[in-house]
Amino acid sequence: MALSHIIIITSMLLCAHVSALENGLARTPPMGWLAWERFRCNTNCAAYPDNCVGEKLFMEMADVMVSGGWKDAGYKQVNMDDCWMAKQRNSQGEIYADPGRFPSGIKVLADYLHAKDLKLGIYADFGNYTCSGYPGTMGHEKDDAQTFAAWGVDMLKFDGCSSTSDEKKVGYPLMSKELNETGRPIIFSCSWPAEDGHVPPKINFTLMAEICNLWRNYDDIGDNFEDVIKIINWFADNQDVLIPAAGPGHWNDPDMLIGGNFALSPDQAKLQFGMWAMLAAPLFLSADLRAIAPEYVKILQNRQIIQINQDPLGMQGRRVKTSGPFQLWVRPMWGAEQAIAVFSTSTGGDVEHFSFTMAGLGIDKPASKYEIYNIDNEFETKVVGLNDMITVAVNPQGITIYRAKPGTTKIPHFEYEVKEELTFDIL
Known part of the structure; x- marks a missing residue:
C-alpha cells in the first residue's frame, strides 16, 4: 500500500471515528482464559491430542471453567490465539478454521461456550500474515469482521505482525470500525503499542482509547518471575502516561497471568495476581486449568483480589x-x-x-x-x-x-x- 494512500485513509478515519468505540463493553477489565502462553502454536494433534490448538482443548477448558469455579469467580472469556486458522483462505477469500483441528467449525465452538454462559475470543492479525505465518487480515477487514460476528465471536485480539507502522495507522482504526458496524458487541484487544513504541510520542493513547477496549503495552510475558517484575517496573516507570489512558471501556494490558504453569511459586503467582489487580489489568489465565494445583486455584480465584481488579471506578494503581x-x-x-x-x-x-x-x-x-x-x-x-x-x-x-x-x-x-x-x- 502506498504511503500517500495510507495517509489519506488515516486522515479520513481520524475524522470519522472520534467516538466510534463507545460500544459499552469492558466497563471493568475483561477476565478469562487465553491459550497462548501455555499452549503456544502446538498444531500437532496426532502427537499431542490433549494439548494441541483445536476445538477439543477449548471445549475441555470451558468445561473446567464451569466445574472448577472459574466462571463463578468472573472468568468468562475463552480466548483463542494464533494458529487456529487454516494455512490459506478458501476460494472465496474467506478465513476459516483448520478443519483437522476444528472439525465442527468456530460457530459450533461459540455456541458450545455460549450455552455455558461463557464467551469466545478469537485472534487475527493486521498484516499479510499472522506472527506464526497464518493468513493475515490486510485487505479483508470487512469480510473478517462480518465472519467473526456471524460465528458469534465476543472478543478479537488483533496483532500487527508483518505490517509497517504506517499500515498499522490504517489497520487498527479500520478493524475497529468494521467490528462496530457488524452490530455485534465484540471486545477489541489491540497489540499496537506493544509492537510500535509502547509510549508517546510513538503511541497516541487518546486515539487508542477511541478504537480499542484494551491494548497490549509492552513485551510478551514468558513463564518466569523475572518477566513479571520487569513488566511491573515498566508500568511504574511509565505510570504518568499510562494511568490517564486507562478506565472503564479502555484498559492497559500487561499480558497474561502465568500462575499455575511451571515457573512461579505460589508467593510469586500471588504477587503477579495482586499487582495485575492493582494495575486494573485484564485478567487472562494461561495455564492448563485441567491440571492446575489447588494452591494456585485458591490464589487466582481470590474474590478479594478480584473485587479490587473489578472496582467500577476503574483507576489504575x-x-x-x-x-x-x-x-x-x-x-x-x-x-x-x-x-x-x-x-x-x-x-x-x-x-x-x-x-x-x-x-x-x-x-x-x-x-x-x-x-x-x-x-x-x-x-x-x-x-x-x-x-x-x-x-x-x-x-x-x-x-x-x-x-x-x-x-x-x-x-x-x-x-x-x-x-x-x-x-x-x-x-
Whole structure:
C-alpha cells in the first residue's frame, strides 16, 4: 500500500471515528482464559491430542471453567490465539478454521461456550500474515469482521505482525470500525503499542482509547518471575502516561497471568495476581486449568483480589515508593477506598517488614482516619490516623494487600467467604 494512500485513509478515519468505540463493553477489565502462553502454536494433534490448538482443548477448558469455579469467580472469556486458522483462505477469500483441528467449525465452538454462559475470543492479525505465518487480515477487514460476528465471536485480539507502522495507522482504526458496524458487541484487544513504541510520542493513547477496549503495552510475558517484575517496573516507570489512558471501556494490558504453569511459586503467582489487580489489568489465565494445583486455584480465584481488579471506578494503581527490595503501591477505589499493596523481590529466607503511613500514599483529599483491612487476614483490621505507622509483613518475593476505607465503618469484606463456607457445608 502506498504511503500517500495510507495517509489519506488515516486522515479520513481520524475524522470519522472520534467516538466510534463507545460500544459499552469492558466497563471493568475483561477476565478469562487465553491459550497462548501455555499452549503456544502446538498444531500437532496426532502427537499431542490433549494439548494441541483445536476445538477439543477449548471445549475441555470451558468445561473446567464451569466445574472448577472459574466462571463463578468472573472468568468468562475463552480466548483463542494464533494458529487456529487454516494455512490459506478458501476460494472465496474467506478465513476459516483448520478443519483437522476444528472439525465442527468456530460457530459450533461459540455456541458450545455460549450455552455455558461463557464467551469466545478469537485472534487475527493486521498484516499479510499472522506472527506464526497464518493468513493475515490486510485487505479483508470487512469480510473478517462480518465472519467473526456471524460465528458469534465476543472478543478479537488483533496483532500487527508483518505490517509497517504506517499500515498499522490504517489497520487498527479500520478493524475497529468494521467490528462496530457488524452490530455485534465484540471486545477489541489491540497489540499496537506493544509492537510500535509502547509510549508517546510513538503511541497516541487518546486515539487508542477511541478504537480499542484494551491494548497490549509492552513485551510478551514468558513463564518466569523475572518477566513479571520487569513488566511491573515498566508500568511504574511509565505510570504518568499510562494511568490517564486507562478506565472503564479502555484498559492497559500487561499480558497474561502465568500462575499455575511451571515457573512461579505460589508467593510469586500471588504477587503477579495482586499487582495485575492493582494495575486494573485484564485478567487472562494461561495455564492448563485441567491440571492446575489447588494452591494456585485458591490464589487466582481470590474474590478479594478480584473485587479490587473489578472496582467500577476503574483507576489504575500507582507506585508511590521503593525501598530496597520493597515497592509500595496505591490504587484509588470507589467510595474513596484505597487498595494498598506492598511487595518484595527479596530472595532472603525469612519474612521481612515494611512500614508506611496513609499520609505517605499521596491520596487526593485524604480522610483523617481509615479503617484498614489485610485481605489475607480477616482479624488484622484496625483504625489508623493519617500519620500512624503501619507495619506490613511480606514474604520473600511475595505481596501483602490492604483495603482502606475512610472513617471507622467496617469494610463489608466477609460476603464471599460466608457464601463459600455455606456452599461447602451443604455439599
